[in-house]
Amino acid sequence: MRPYECSRCGGLLDIGDGVCPRCAAPLGFALPLDDVLVLDGPDGDGWVRCAEHPSLGCTWVIRPDDGPRCESCRLTRTVPGDDDPRDHAHLVVIEQAKRRLVVQLRRIGLPIVDRAADPEAGLAFDLLSTRFEPVTIGHADGVITIDLAESDDAHREMLRAQLDEPYRTVLGHLRHEVGHYFWGVLIARAGRHEGFRALFGDERASYQDALDRHYAVGAPVGWQERWVSAYATMHPWEDWAETFAHYLHIRDTLDTAGAFGMSLAGPDEGTAVGAVAPSGDVDDESFWSVARDWTALATALNAVNRSMGHADLYPFALTPPVIEKLAYVHDLVRGAT
Ligand SMILES: [Zn+2]
Numbered sequence: 001m002r003p004y005e006c007s008r009c010g011g012l013l014d015i016g017d018g019v020c021p022r023c024a025a026p027l028g029f030a031l032p033l034d035d036v037l038v039l040d041g042p043d044g045d046g047w048v049r050c051a052e053h054p055s056l057g058c059t060w061v062i063r064p065d066d067g068p069r070c071e072s073c074r075l076t077r078t079v080p081g082d083d084d085p086r087d088h089a090h091l092v093v094i095e096q097a098k099r100r101l102v103v104q105l106r107r108i109g110l111p112i113v114d115r116a117a118d119p120e121a122g123l124a125f126d127l128l129s130t131r132f133e134p135v136t137i138g139h140a141d142g143v144i145t146i147d148l149a150e151s152d153d154a155h156r157e158m159l160r161a162q163l164d165e166p167y168r169t170v171l172g173h174l175r176h177e178v179g180h181y182f183w184g185v186l187i188a189r190a191g192r193h194e195g196f197r198a199l200f201g202d203e204r205a206s207y208q209d210a211l212d213r214h215y216a217v218g219a220p221v222g223w224q225e226r227w228v229s230a231y232a233t234m235h236p237w238e239d240w241a242e243t244f245a246h247y248l249h250i251r252d253t254l255d256t257a258g259a260f261g262m263s264l265a266g267p268d269e270g271t272a273v274g275a276v277a278p279s280g281d282v283d284d285e286s287f288w289s290v291a292r293d294w295t296a297l298a299t300a301l302n303a304v305n306r307s308m309g310h311a312d313l314y315p316f317a318l319t320p321p322v323i324e325k326l327a328y329v330h331d332l333v334r335g336a337t
């Protein structure tokens with residue numbers, strides 16, 4: 001996510017900042033303006049804080065008539081009924097990631113319809129605690145279920161290692177699950193089944209059989225040639241959701257790199273990392289050129305991470321069949337804008 005600028009001191013702001021780290025101005029993010037406003041200055045006129053500011057630390061502002069909750073908090077349909085402190089801490093982390101998701105979707109032209117506006121197909125989030133019952137992360141008919149414990153670093157890292165996944169984050173879960181929601185919007189309700197099946201396979205194959213097979217025998221040998229992750233091999237729906245999540249990862253990270261003016265001129269001309277200037281605005285580009293920029297940037301950032309002893313920033317490889325699927329998502333997103 002690209003940084004914003006404090007209108008009082010000119011300092012750089014993150015979308016999650018509630019107070020300017022440089023001049024201490026109180027801040028609020030206004031989704032319709034895609035901007036962080038100084039609330040006790042002229043640009044804060046006519047904006048009020050989301051009702052979830054005191055409890056969940058929501059940093060968004062709304063017009064008084066649109067309240068009491070902001071466009072992101074409003075999407076949350078269910079939370080644990082009591083105020084257990086651990087659940088509450090997890091909720092804060094998930095809501096923060098959800099706000100990033102909502103901003104990006106709007107920015108790329110895929111605004112979401114909330115459940116209040118469309119009770120059958122609108123989007124809603126159930127953020128549930130395993131203190132009450134086992135929680136399975138997933139999506140069904142516009143409702144995304146997230147296990148609150150996924151925002152606990154130790155718990156999530158344990159699962160990541162157990163499942164042998166190279167990457168597992170709260171934002172990654174949200175991007176994957178919202179991908180299932182957009183399958184309904186961009187494929188099913190738009191009647192694009194044939195085009196989808198040509199690339200991802202036939203989604204009418206039994207999901208339960210696919211699930212059982214995946215957890216019994218794992219991904220097919222050589223899966224890396226055709227799928228972006230092992231999980232994507234399970235069923236065409238999961239391939240789509242994984243591909244969609246990667247599309248959001250790539251666009252957001254390129255957007256950030258572009259905003260900071262990052263460019264790559266080495267180590268050598270003619271290598272994968274030669275002379276690339278990531279552009280934040282990729283709407284007019286074919287995904288093949290986006291993928292070239294991204295591969296170069298990810299190669300460099302992975303090397304930077306390794307220098308710090310961290311795992312790779314982007315532990316995945318984009319092969320031509322994977323890029324073809326990402327290009328399909330790109331074309332649908334551009335068509336929806
Ligand atoms: Zn400031």
Ligand SMILES: [Zn+2]
Pocket residue numbers: 050051052053058059060069070071072073074
């Ligand atoms: Zn809010």
Ligand SMILES: [Zn+2]
Pocket residue numbers: 176177180237238241
């Ligand atoms: Zn899924």
